[in-house]
Amino acid sequence: MENNTVLEVKNLHVHYVTSDSAAKAVNGIDFEIKEGEALGLVGETGAGKTTTALAVMQLIPDPPGMIVDGEIYFEGNNVIYNTDKENQAMRGNGISMIFQDPMTALNPIMTVGDQLSEVVLTHEKLSKAEAKKRVIELLEVVGVKSDRYDDYPHQFSGGQKQRVVIAMSLLCNPKLLIADEPTTALDVTIQAQVLEIINNLREKYKMAMILITHDLGVVAETCDKVAIMYAGQIVEAGTVREVYLHPRHPYTRGLFDSIPKLDDDSSELIPIEGAISNAADLPSGCYFHPRCRYCQDICRKEAPAQQGGEHQFMCHFDLFKEEAE
Amino acid sequence: MENQVLIETRRLKKYFPVPAGFLHAVDDVNLTINKGETLGIVGESGCGKSTLGRVILRLHEATSGDVLYDGMDINNFSADEMRYMRQNMQIIFQDPYASLNPRMTIGQIIEEPLKLHKIFKSADERRARVEELMELVGLPMRSYNQYPHEFDGGRRQRVVIARALSINPQFIVCDEPVSALDVSVQAQILNLLMELQKKMQLTYMFISHDLSVVKHISTNIGVMYLGQLIEKASKNDIFSQPLHPYTIALLSAIPSTNVLAKSKKIILKGEINSPINPKVGCRFATRCPFATEKCTSENPVFTEAMPGHFVACHRWKEVADGTLAFDV
Numbered sequence: 001m002e003n004n005t006v007l008e009v010k011n012l013h014v015h016y017v018t019s020d021s022a023a024k025a026v027n028g029i030d031f032e033i034k035e036g037e038a039l040g041l042v043g044e045t046g047a048g049k050t051t052t053a054l055a056v057m058q059l060i061p062d063p064p065g066m067i068v069d070g071e072i073y074f075e076g077n078n079v080i081y082n083t084d085k086e087n088q089a090m091r092g093n094g095i096s097m098i099f100q101d102p103m104t105a106l107n108p109i110m111t112v113g114d115q116l117s118e119v120v121l122t123h124e125k126l127s128k129a130e131a132k133k134r135v136i137e138l139l140e141v142v143g144v145k146s147d148r149y150d151d152y153p154h155q156f157s158g159g160q161k162q163r164v165v166i167a168m169s170l171l172c173n174p175k176l177l178i179a180d181e182p183t184t185a186l187d188v189t190i191q192a193q194v195l196e197i198i199n200n201l202r203e204k205y206k207m208a209m210i211l212i213t214h215d216l217g218v219v220a221e222t223c224d225k226v227a228i229m230y231a232g233q234i235v236e237a238g239t240v241r242e243v244y245l246h247p248r249h250p251y252t253r254g255l256f257d258s259i260p261k262l263d264d265d266s267s268e269l270i271p272i273e274g275a276i277s278n279a280a281d282l283p284s285g286c287y288f289h290p291r292c293r294y295c296q297d298i299c300r301k302e303a304p305a306q307q308g309g310e311h312q313f314m315c316h317f318d319l320f321k322e323e324a325e
Numbered sequence: 326m327e328n329q330v331l332i333e334t335r336r337l338k339k340y341f342p343v344p345a346g347f348l349h350a351v352d353d354v355n356l357t358i359n360k361g362e363t364l365g366i367v368g369e370s371g372c373g374k375s376t377l378g379r380v381i382l383r384l385h386e387a388t389s390g391d392v393l394y395d396g397m398d399i400n401n402f403s404a405d406e407m408r409y410m411r412q413n414m415q416i417i418f419q420d421p422y423a424s425l426n427p428r429m430t431i432g433q434i435i436e437e438p439l440k441l442h443k444i445f446k447s448a449d450e451r452r453a454r455v456e457e458l459m460e461l462v463g464l465p466m467r468s469y470n471q472y473p474h475e476f477d478g479g480r481r482q483r484v485v486i487a488r489a490l491s492i493n494p495q496f497i498v499c500d501e502p503v504s505a506l507d508v509s510v511q512a513q514i515l516n517l518l519m520e521l522q523k524k525m526q527l528t529y530m531f532i533s534h535d536l537s538v539v540k541h542i543s544t545n546i547g548v549m550y551l552g553q554l555i556e557k558a559s560k561n562d563i564f565s566q567p568l569h570p571y572t573i574a575l576l577s578a579i580p581s582t583n584v585l586a587k588s589k590k591i592i593l594k595g596e597i598n599s600p601i602n603p604k605v606g607c608r609f610a611t612r613c614p615f616a617t618e619k620c621t622s623e624n625p626v627f628t629e630a631m632p633g634h635f636v637a638c639h640r641w642k643e644v645a646d647g648t649l650a651f652d653v
Contacts, residue, residue: 044507157597158370187369187534192578192590214507217580221587244584256582258512260541262564263583269541271512275477291509 005073006176006208007056007095008032012070014051014060014232016279023279025051027232027287028070033176038202038209040219040240042255043229046276049212052229053178056210057097058087075175092123096169100181102161105168106153112164113149116171123172138167142197159190166197173205180212195222216259220244228252231277231287238311248320249313250292286316294319330396331496331528332358332381337390339373339380346602350376352552353390355627358545360495363522363529365543365560367536367575371600373552374532378498381530382414383407394496412442415489419501421481425473431484432469435459438491458487462517479510486517496528503538515542536579540564548572551600551608554627558634568636568644571609573651591651607639615640615649 014026026048033039041049054060055067058079072079074094082090091097099105107115113135120131136146142163153161162182169177179198183191199222202209211223219226220240227237228251236249247253254272274291277283283290289299294317304316339351350373358364366374379385381392383399391398399410418424425434435455445451456466462483473481482502489497499518503511519542521527533539539546540560547557548569556569567573577591595612598604607625610616619639627637630645643649 044509188536188578189369189574189593191580193592195580196590196592215580216582220582220584221580221590241584244582254509258509259582260515260537262537262540262579262581263586269512269516271516272509273513275479275510276507 004035006033006035006037006075007210008071008073009052009056010071010073012052012055012072013068014048014055015066015068016064017066018064021280024282025065025232025279026055027282029229029232029234031227031234031237033208033210035175035208036202036206037225038211038223040223040226041210041212041229042214042216042219042226044214044276046231046279047229048232048279049229050180051232053097053180053210053212056178057091057095058082059091089123092119092174093172094174095176095178096172096174097178097180098162098165098169098182100184102158102165102185103153105165106161108153111150111152112156116164116168119168119171134171135167138170139164141170141201142167143193159186159194162186162190162194163197166194166201170201170205170207175208177202177207177209178212179209181214182211183218184213184215191218198222216244216255228255231282232279233287233314235288235315236311236313238308242311246311246320248308248311248318249315250294250319251288252313253320254291286314329360330357331360331394332356332530333391333393334381335391335393337377337380337392338388339376339385340388343601348601349373349552349603350600351380351387352603353627354554356547356554356557358496358528358530360528361522361526362544363531363542365539365546366530366532366549367534367539367546368549369534371551372549373600374549375500377549378416378500378530378532382411382416382498384416412492413494414496414498415492415494416498416500417482417485417489417502419504421478421485421505422473424485425481427473430470430472431459431464431476434473434484435487435491438488442492444492454491455487458491461490461521462487477510478506479513482506482514483517486514486521490521490525493525494527496530499529499531501533502531504533504535511538518542536576548575551598551603553608553637554635555609555637556635558631562631562634566634566645568630568634568641569609569638570613570615570640570644570649570651573644577651607637614651615643 009029009031012026012029016023016025043049056072067080116135117131120126120134136149140146144160144163183194186194213219223240226240226243227234230251236243236252247256257270258272260269272291277287285301286299286304289295298316304314306312306314334354334356337351337354340347340349354377368374380387387400392400402410432455435458436451439445439451439454464483503514506514531539531542543560546560546563547554550571556572567576574591574593593612598608598611605624606621610620625637625639627635630636630641640649
């Protein structure tokens with residue numbers, strides 16, 4: 001493993017087990033992120049994006065969740081064998097996470113300043129005054145005025161709250177930031193502001209990032225690489241440019257065909273028929289085959305392997321090869 | 326049929342009393358929707374787009390102003406007259422999980438409006454109509470006796486659409502009908518809505534915060550900001566020649582999937598005004614880089630700047646001829 005790899009996930013499997021069923025949320029995914037790199041994790045509801053993030057953070061609710069197989073290396077260390085204490089030291093310091101809904105991520109009965117200082121005081125040996133200084137500095141970086149230090153979360157607008165949450169996640173200079181749908185709850189003009197802040201901070205602190213979203217546009221604006229998830233697998237991955245210009249998996253094609261394009265009027269929407277499979281009852285063979293318009297016999301029987309190099313995809317065929325060349 | 330006006334609002338207002346005064350949810354909106362067309366309404370959360378849809382259907386009583394349906398002023402209708410009118414106007418809500426009664430079967434849900442409006446005499450006729458509707462929206466017959474919890478979001482939204490269509494309405498307010506759905510399913514529902522419009526000459530008011538969806542489905546587009554309609558034009562005019570600075574910023578902020586032509590975003594500065602007891606002047610002035618003294622002291626009038634293209638901005642002429650341009 002090279003030195004500049006921040007995170008490496010190998011063959012990760014996560015199941016949610018209850019007395020009468022097992023939902024296979026993540027089914028063997030591999031990816032790695034290098035220093036300063038941004039990876040977009042795209043997929044529909046139930047594709048396993050958030051579960052993947054929670055596994056990296058060691059926050060899978062157990063029970064019912066279990067990491068049944070795989071390895072997760074953060075800075076060369078397999079976090080699956082971490083003790084609780086080691087995990088706590090890693091979260092916040094090494095990896096931190098921004099959640100989708102800024103309101104539920106903040107404590108409503110603590111002032112914003114107090115809860116941000118608490119993060120610093122938990123992880124570092126600083127005095128209260130030093131912690132406050134650090135918090136105010138970072139609030140200003142994300143565009144929140146220092147006189148709002150003593151305000152409560154409900155006094156902030158949605159966009160301002162998300163800025164506070166971003167500031168909180170950056171207080172201890174993490175190596176890796178996991179942002180789970182950070183702008184989904186925000187309006188587009190506010191989304192543009194927040195994405196710009198994230199981009200600038202990433203550059204400034206050379207931070208690696210996993211951005212989880214269902215919005216292909218947001219990934220195109222912020223990430224270097226993209227991984228498309230379906231039913232707990234990465235079905236296609238590569239640089240944003242490669243995957244967006246030459247999608248090689250039928251599901252990725254389907255996603256692009258089903259979103260209305262702003263710069264192309266004529267195009268008709270081609271939906272992907274059906275809906276994502278129940279994770280407790282996944283189909284045989286390729287998990288995408290019931291919805292795939294190119295489905296053949298082999299797709300129903302055998303699970304496909306990854307093919308391709310830098311731009312990899314998981315399909316029995318290489319349907320769009322000529323187009324790519 | 327050509328350009329026949331179905332819906333018209335005149336100086337429509339809806340104020341909600343709040344402890345601090347009045348929240349101007351819909352403030353002085355004038356618009357028309359032609360038969361068989363789709364008017365898309367876009368704007369950010371809290372701009373009053375849902376309230377506007379509801380006031381037009383009289384699900385909220387207007388504070389003042391008129392709503393004309395086919396020339397009839399429905400705000401003066403009695404409760405009985407209104408019940409009769411409702412056969413013509415229906416609404417599809419955003420959340421297909423909340424808008425279906427979990428204890429009724431799909432068949433019962435779609436049948437209910439037929440019973441309420443006493444459209445058919447016999448249960449057999451109603452059953453035949455329900456089956457016809459289920460086929461129309463692409464629901465399999467076996468789901469007749471199923472319950473909503475057995476369905477995913479896309480199929481639930483099909484049930485909601487079948488229910489709205491059961492009594493043959495002419496006008497449907499679609500309030501964020503695809504926002505809760507995944508993109509692959511969203512495309513199925515958008516295609517269904519457009520197909521039904523063609524088949525049944527439906528008129529839609531399509532409310533959404535997603536501009537690419539609105540562009541796909543609409544004939545005309547109206548942009549709302551803090552309770553006011555600030556620009557309205559055909560969809561091509563809105564996208565090719567937006568005249569209001571807010572519309573320009575809004576369009577620029579949409580994340581694009583085009584990796585070859587990366588555009589610089591316009592990042593708005595400044596605080597958003599409160600819709601509670603708003604001050605005189607343009608409500609966008611606090612965030613507008615082109616605001617002058619006039620903008621904060623005088624209300625801009627919603628005027629027809631170009632044929633069919635309405636805008637409420639003091640400086641639209643300078644925007645149109647390129648004197649004013651965002652610095653990106």
